[in-house]
Amino acid sequence: MSHREPSACAALRPLCWVEIDRAALTANVRTLSTRARSLGRQPLLAAMVKGNAYGHGRLLAAQAFIEGGADWLCVADVFEAAELRDAGVTAPLYNVVATPSDHAAAAVSLDLRMVTVDLEPALCAAAAARAQGRVARLHLKLETGTHRQGLPLPQLLALAARLLDEEGAHIEGICSHYADVEDTTDHAFAEAQRHRFDAGCAALRGLLAQRGRDPDALLSHTSNSAALLLWPEHQATLLRFGIAAFGLWPSKETSLSAQHLGQRPIALHPALTWKTRVLQIKDVEEGGYVGYGRTFRALRPTRLGLLPMGYADGYDRRLSGRGQVLVRGRRAPVVGRVAMNLVAIDLTDTKGASVDDEVVLLGAQESQGQEHAEIRAEEMAAWLGTIHYEVTTRIAERLPRVPAGMAPRWR
Numbered sequence: 001m002s003h004r005e006p007s008a009c010a011a012l013r014p015l016c017w018v019e020i021d022r023a024a025l026t027a028n029v030r031t032l033s034t035r036a037r038s039l040g041r042q043p044l045l046a047a048m049v050k051g052n053a054y055g056h057g058r059l060l061a062a063q064a065f066i067e068g069g070a071d072w073l074c075v076a077d078v079f080e081a082a083e084l085r086d087a088g089v090t091a092p093l094y095n096v097v098a099t100p101s102d103h104a105a106a107a108v109s110l111d112l113r114m115v116t117v118d119l120e121p122a123l124c125a126a127a128a129a130r131a132q133g134r135v136a137r138l139h140l141k142l143e144t145g146t147h148r149q150g151l152p153l154p155q156l157l158a159l160a161a162r163l164l165d166e167e168g169a170h171i172e173g174i175c176s177h178y179a180d181v182e183d184t185t186d187h188a189f190a191e192a193q194r195h196r197f198d199a200g201c202a203a204l205r206g207l208l209a210q211r212g213r214d215p216d217a218l219l220s221h222t223s224n225s226a227a228l229l230l231w232p233e234h235q236a237t238l239l240r241f242g243i244a245a246f247g248l249w250p251s252k253e254t255s256l257s258a259q260h261l262g263q264r265p266i267a268l269h270p271a272l273t274w275k276t277r278v279l280q281i282k283d284v285e286e287g288g289y290v291g292y293g294r295t296f297r298a299l300r301p302t303r304l305g306l307l308p309m310g311y312a313d314g315y316d317r318r319l320s321g322r323g324q325v326l327v328r329g330r331r332a333p334v335v336g337r338v339a340m341n342l343v344a345i346d347l348t349d350t351k352g353a354s355v356d357d358e359v360v361l362l363g364a365q366e367s368q369g370q371e372h373a374e375i376r377a378e379e380m381a382a383w384l385g386t387i388h389y390e391v392t393t394r395i396a397e398r399l400p401r402v403p404a405g406m407a408p409r410w411r
């Protein structure tokens with residue numbers, strides 16, 4: 001079988017790509033770190049790189065977060081962990097989703113911390129740890145009201161008691177996850193969850209002490225970005241966060257809650273700009289249709305720009321006839337259907353637009369003589385009836401992520 005060198009396209013300028021402001025990612029983690037440590041405590045900081053770092057590019061984000069002071073990185077499965085390890089990342093890794101038994105040995109070999117809610121995967125991990133001369137680092141997840149992963153306290157304590165007898169198994173932490181911080185300004189439910197969590201921590205520490213282990217070595221963690229932003233005073237020895245590190249507030253409700261609490265404003269900086277370029281300019285006569293299903297009809301002589309991207313790149317088809325993009329510092333509407341690899345925009349009112357113009361799909365565009373133009377992930381989420389987390393995370397992984405300021409290259 002002949003093997004073609006991948007270099008034929010390696011240096012080419014892409015059709016669609018993502019630029020990442022590394023300095024913004026680093027600064028966001030520094031800001032969160034300052035906030036978390038403002039009260040004299042030194043919790044460990046665990047930054048999310050799951051979901052290809054919410055679409056920002058796993059490796060790029062990992063490096064920027066470490067530079068900003070993150071201690072740990074969080075992934076959602078062994079495959080993401082393996083990519084980081086293969087790229088030389090040595091930081092502690094934590095899997096936010098429970099690892100199934102058949103992935104336990106791989107998790108141990110990657111030194112990936114595991115959420116633990118069942119005996120069997122933990123025993124598989126412990127056996128692998130003995131075989132590999134390593135230790136399986138387990139974080140027991142407590143049910144506090146989210147009802148996804150998580151064990152009621154009596155079962156968690158029974159599991160812990162069993163695992164304390166298991167050579168190779170190390171109970172490193174206890175964790176939980178809030179159900180409802182971002183979607184409300186009424187935080188009674190979250191507080192009730194936190195009280196249950198605190199009680200669970202105390203009970204597990206009691207068991208550890210009883211069994212001659214150091215209870216103070218146990219890590220406890222239940223925060224996400226919203227909890228960290230709103231309640232830095234809450235006790236925890238490890239803080240998990242994602243969205244805020246990417247420069248986005250978790251929600252409007254979280255910003256409002258911060259205002260209600262009288263907090264000083266916290267500056268977070270979005271880091272992602274999703275770009276493409278004009279492939280072709282095309283004039284359509286009045287009355288002409290555009291695209292599949294003829295969903296757009298030109299009511300005037302119309303100048304179209306054709307963009308060489310589409311839903312194959314993660315540009316949601318529901319943006320058909322609804323989305324907007326930035327060209328020359330101005331908004332231009334998406335017209336007709338978003339196709340797999342082509343999108344049409346209306347450039348009739350964009351003076352001087354030409355082939356190869358840079359187009360911003362998401363993020364800011366500076367242009368001489370124009371006001372600052374920006375399409376924020378929150379705005380695109382509103383067009384789509386979803387949340388900004390999904391908007392950035394669904395940008396196709398095949399698109400190159402390049403540090404802002406560098407010429408984009410396919411690979």
Ligand SMILES: *Cc1c(COP(=O)(O)O)cnc(C)c1O
Nearest residue numbers: 096177224225226240241242243
């Ligand atoms: C993704 C995730 C987080 C981070 O949530 P953000 O709102 O992005 O800060 C925290 N904890 C767990 C368990 C997660 O899965």
